[in-house]
Amino acid sequence: MEELVKLLDKNGLVFAFLVVGIIMYAAYVISKKLTKSTIPGAAIAISIGLVLAYYGGNKGIASVPAFSGMALLGGSMLRDFAIVGTAMGASYTEIKKTGLVGLLCLLVGTVIAFFVGGSIGYAMGYTDAKSFATIGAGACTFIVGPVTGGAVGAGSDVIAISIAIGVIKSIVVAIATPFVAKSLQINNPQTAMIFGGLVGSTSGVSAGLAATDVKLVPYGALTATFHTAVGCLLCPSVLYFIVDYFL
Amino acid sequence: MKIYGVAILAACFLIGHIIGDALGRVFHLNGNLGGVGFAMLLLILLNDYGKKKNILKHETESGILFWSTMYIPVVVAMSATQNVKAALSGGWVAILAGILATAACYALIPVFSKMAKSKK
Numbered sequence: 001m002e003e004l005v006k007l008l009d010k011n012g013l014v015f016a017f018l019v020v021g022i023i024m025y026a027a028y029v030i031s032k033k034l035t036k037s038t039i040p041g042a043a044i045a046i047s048i049g050l051v052l053a054y055y056g057g058n059k060g061i062a063s064v065p066a067f068s069g070m071a072l073l074g075g076s077m078l079r080d081f082a083i084v085g086t087a088m089g090a091s092y093t094e095i096k097k098t099g100l101v102g103l104l105c106l107l108v109g110t111v112i113a114f115f116v117g118g119s120i121g122y123a124m125g126y127t128d129a130k131s132f133a134t135i136g137a138g139a140c141t142f143i144v145g146p147v148t149g150g151a152v153g154a155g156s157d158v159i160a161i162s163i164a165i166g167v168i169k170s171i172v173v174a175i176a177t178p179f180v181a182k183s184l185q186i187n188n189p190q191t192a193m194i195f196g197g198l199v200g201s202t203s204g205v206s207a208g209l210a211a212t213d214v215k216l217v218p219y220g221a222l223t224a225t226f227h228t229a230v231g232c233l234l235c236p237s238v239l240y241f242i243v244d245y246f247l
Numbered sequence: 248m249k250i251y252g253v254a255i256l257a258a259c260f261l262i263g264h265i266i267g268d269a270l271g272r273v274f275h276l277n278g279n280l281g282g283v284g285f286a287m288l289l290l291i292l293l294n295d296y297g298k299k300k301n302i303l304k305h306e307t308e309s310g311i312l313f314w315s316t317m318y319i320p321v322v323v324a325m326s327a328t329q330n331v332k333a334a335l336s337g338g339w340v341a342i343l344a345g346i347l348a349t350a351a352c353y354a355l356i357p358v359f360s361k362m363a364k365s366k367k
Contacts, residue, residue, distance in 0.1 A: 016324055019324075020320045020321075020323050020324050020327075021320070023323055023327075024319070024320055024323065027323075042319045042322075042323075045319065045320075045323045046319075046322060046323055046326045048323070048327075049323045049324065049325075049326035049327035050326045050327070050329065050331050051331075052327045053326060053327045053328060053329050053330070053331040054331040054332055056327075056328075056331075058330045058332075059328055059330070060326075060327050060328040060329050060330065060331060061327045061328060062327075062328040070324050070327055070328050071328050073320075073321060073324040074321060074322075074323075074324030074325035074326070074327060074328045075325075075328075078317075078321050079318075079321050079322065079325050080260065080264075080282070080283050080286075081256065081257070081260055081314060082314050082315065082317045082318035082321045082322075083283055083287070083318055084256060084259055084260050084263065084283060084286040084287050084290055084314075085256055085290075085311050085312070085313075085314035085315035085316075085317070085318065086287075086315040086318050087286075087287035087288075087290040087291045087294070087315075088290065088294055088308070088311050088312055088315050089315060092291055092292060092294075092295035099363075101359060101362050101363045104359070104362075105359050108355065108359075109352050109355070112348070112351050112352055112355065113348040113349075113351070113352060116344070116347055116348040116351045117344040117345075117347075117348045120340060120343050120344040120347060120348075121340050121344060124339065124340045124343075126340065135340065135344060138341075138344070139344050139345065139348035142322065142326075143318075143322065146325065147283055151267075151271070155330075156329060156330035157330050159329060159330075160326075160329035160330055160331050161340055161341050163325070163326050163329060164338075164341035164345070165340075165341045165344045165345045165348070166345070167326075167345075168341055168342055168344075168345030168346065169345045169346075169348060169349050171345075172345060172346055172349045173349055176349070176353075180353060184353065184356045184357060184360075185357070185360060186356070190360070190363050191356065191360045191363075194356055194359045194360055194363060195356055198352045198353075198355055198356060198359065199349065199352045199353065200352070203319070228287075229283070229284045229287040229288060230284065231284075232282075232283040232284035232287070233284030233285070233288075234284075237270065
């Protein structure tokens, strides 16, 4: 047993690939079989990750011997690298077609989510600027939260809250979208792009639109991808400075 | 070759981080300001340029796409390595902020749809 732990620790990153692969498989099976794909597999996988982290230490599951490689796979270097890669899913010419309204959606969606999320955190005791910014950024997407938290130097507990907010948001978006699509008239590419830009959770938006009308998925996902970029750009900079000035 | 795509991605990543770091220094902050965002914008523009000039090979592209599909697994690993125990003390923050922030964004959809329509 001790030998095995040593071997797994030594080959930490490779073992982490295996562990995450198993988590992803389990999550997608649960998503399909138990929730009929209403809750996105990605959201379930992240929730499983958070549950596993609960049973670990202050570095989550990476505090457990043999699982140290998870800290490398989930560390900021590979995380940011993969996130930048997602920009391949967005095309500049498509963005231009939506025009200024699309751009405005991205900005307003980010700012609204940031201040609504941050204010709730503030009301519940997270009153310093770093926590406000990180929690507010988490209300944009579960990626913007940790990126912002890392940039402004927030604590790991606050970063974990920001991920949890982003996960809850993606679950809410995935489940609620088919039910509100009619009254909000999410039935054409333009509204789908506005929806993606304002709401911004890529996994939630793509799952929600898939349950509404599959044809709308690329349009919503396109702006939603940009939402993360705009959030990563604005939350740790301009929005953080505004919050820092007032708190 | 796929490695060309990975290398392009790495270049965008590093340039983005250099810009973000420089910005961080300008604002006297111990961190990277929007480096990821700059890197994404750079990759989007490069991708657009490459497609227009038809110089982006499918193999090169698939090197980048591999990493883009890895982002959910990486985020799963990231959430598995967070200090969740400490975060749970603020559990209601996550639930309330998640739901209310989403509701606020939903409420604005009709406003922008009208704006987009009136522009036409």
